[in-house]
Amino acid sequence: MPSFTEARNIILDRVTPLGIERVGILEAAGRVLAEDVVAPWEMPLCDNSAMDGFAVRAADCATIPAALKVTGYIPAGGEVTGAVESGCAIRIMTGAPLPPGCDAVVPVEETEDDGAAIRVVAPVKERQHIRFKGEDVATGETVIPAGTLIQPPEVSMLASFGKALVPVFRKARVAILSTGDELVELGEPPVPGKIINSNTLSLAAAVRQCGAEPIVIGIARDNRESHREKLAEGLKADALITSAGVSAGDRDLVRDVLAEMGVEQIFWKVDMKPGGPTAFGMHGAKPVFSLPGNPVSTMVTFELFARPALLRMMGHRRVVRPFVKAILREDAKKKPGKVNFLRVQVTVQEGRFVASTAGDQHTGILRTMVRANGLALLPLEASIVHAGSEVDLMLLRDDVTMLER
Numbered sequence: 001m002p003s004f005t006e007a008r009n010i011i012l013d014r015v016t017p018l019g020i021e022r023v024g025i026l027e028a029a030g031r032v033l034a035e036d037v038v039a040p041w042e043m044p045l046c047d048n049s050a051m052d053g054f055a056v057r058a059a060d061c062a063t064i065p066a067a068l069k070v071t072g073y074i075p076a077g078g079e080v081t082g083a084v085e086s087g088c089a090i091r092i093m094t095g096a097p098l099p100p101g102c103d104a105v106v107p108v109e110e111t112e113d114d115g116a117a118i119r120v121v122a123p124v125k126e127r128q129h130i131r132f133k134g135e136d137v138a139t140g141e142t143v144i145p146a147g148t149l150i151q152p153p154e155v156s157m158l159a160s161f162g163k164a165l166v167p168v169f170r171k172a173r174v175a176i177l178s179t180g181d182e183l184v185e186l187g188e189p190p191v192p193g194k195i196i197n198s199n200t201l202s203l204a205a206a207v208r209q210c211g212a213e214p215i216v217i218g219i220a221r222d223n224r225e226s227h228r229e230k231l232a233e234g235l236k237a238d239a240l241i242t243s244a245g246v247s248a249g250d251r252d253l254v255r256d257v258l259a260e261m262g263v264e265q266i267f268w269k270v271d272m273k274p275g276g277p278t279a280f281g282m283h284g285a286k287p288v289f290s291l292p293g294n295p296v297s298t299m300v301t302f303e304l305f306a307r308p309a310l311l312r313m314m315g316h317r318r319v320v321r322p323f324v325k326a327i328l329r330e331d332a333k334k335k336p337g338k339v340n341f342l343r344v345q346v347t348v349q350e351g352r353f354v355a356s357t358a359g360d361q362h363t364g365i366l367r368t369m370v371r372a373n374g375l376a377l378l379p380l381e382a383s384i385v386h387a388g389s390e391v392d393l394m395l396l397r398d399d400v401t402m403l404e405r
């Protein structure tokens with residue numbers, strides 16, 4: 001039986017990025033760039049002013065204060081009409097092209113202005129406050145390498161080079177199928193013995209949260225016919241995630257019917273709790289995740305196994321959440337022989353993560369999952385991890401390190 005890291009590596013070794021598509025620049029934000037972006041021109045395109053002030057010749061300002069005659073004005077977006085002659089200055093705004101003859105810009109705060117003339121009152125160094133042609137980016141330089149996650153700075157760079165359409169890795173289309181005769185859909189009243197199909201929705205939310213596109217297949221009932229029909233539909237997507245029907249019950253048909261449909265089972269059961277009965281298979285190049293049905297186990301196994309794979313399929317390089325060190329606040333007991341993921345509430349205290357149990361750790365307890373924002377790893381052979389011990393912690397929510405105000 002693989003450990004959870006072995007299981008995750010087995011999965012990651014089998015999935016590869018999907019194809020490439022070109023999308024509008026805003027649509028590209030949050031996606032992964034699929035080709036290097038090379039600068040088609042240099043940036044900036046010409047020498048320009050970094051300050052609102054005056055274009056001068058530094059040599060004219062060797063003695064301070066220096067009186068200079070103002071002979072012109074160049075606003076941002078304006079054109080250069082003449083050169084800076086000796087003993088003169090041209091009023092210039094930030095971003096405006098530099099006139100010939102000028103080798104420094106004096107900020108307006110370092111001058112006294114009496115209309116037609118100015119007095120420069122602070123020392124001037126040659127080249128000061130000038131943004132030089134090509135100093136940021138040279139023509140032909142790779143400004144964003146393939147594999148970069150596109151965020152606002154990349155959007156700015158792409159826009160600066162006129163890239164309205166951006167090559168990105170395709171979004172994974174992820175089929176989600178729940179199984180079980182006990183399920184009713186949201187909107188139908190649950191009666192004793194029935195439960196609302198929440199796994200489809202939590203999985204769809206999780207799929208969407210990692211940037212992929214959920215395709216809801218619905219519910220396969222506990223018979224082979226229904227499984228065949230729904231699984232066939234699910235296998236058309238880039239990846240298939242099923243929930244429930246993978247443990248030892250006499251109606252746990254998922255693995256069996258998947259095998260019948262040509263899905264090669266790569267592993268079944270992982271040395272961990274929750275999520276022990278997880279199965280993983282491949283249908284050609286498509287990954288098939290068969291997650292256990294307990295809503296907590298479904299979410300934890302999505303997080304540990306499906307999310308990294310979907311991220312890799314969408315071209316991400318950073319696909320695995322890291323473990324950080326945390327101090328456990330209370331004793332945590334477990335059965336030796338399995339790694340346990342304890343659902344914890346994480347706080348940051350004096351710069352350190354502190355993990356406190358989020359409540360009853362039975363896998364049927366959904367409330368504990370709702371309260372948790374991290375998973376603390378309790379090692380295989382431990383039967384108790386004492387309060388005050390250091391544990392490996394995986395943060396599950398991006399707002400863990402944000403402060404309330």
Ligand SMILES: Nc1nc2c(c(=O)[nH]1)N[C@H]1C(S)=C(S)[C@@H](COP(=O)(O)OP(=O)(O)OC[C@H]3O[C@@H](n4cnc5c(N)ncnc54)[C@H](O)[C@@H]3O)O[C@H]1N2
Pocket residue numbers: 178179180182183195196197198199200243244245246247248249252275276277291292293294295297363
């Ligand atoms: N004899 C054994 N029994 C069980 C084992 C085992 O190893 N031997 N493993 C237990 C563990 S651990 C888990 S986890 C569950 C997983 O079982 P399945 O994946 O086969 O899931 P089900 O039994 O069908 O359902 C489990 C639980 O989850 C609820 N559920 C199912 N689907 C949904 C859904 N779409 N939305 C909300 N809740 C759902 C279902 O009603 C059950 O309560 O098996 C243990 N048993």
Ligand code: MOO
Pocket residue numbers: 272273274275276277292294297363364
């Ligand atoms: O996946 Mo089962 O919940 O280990 O509890």
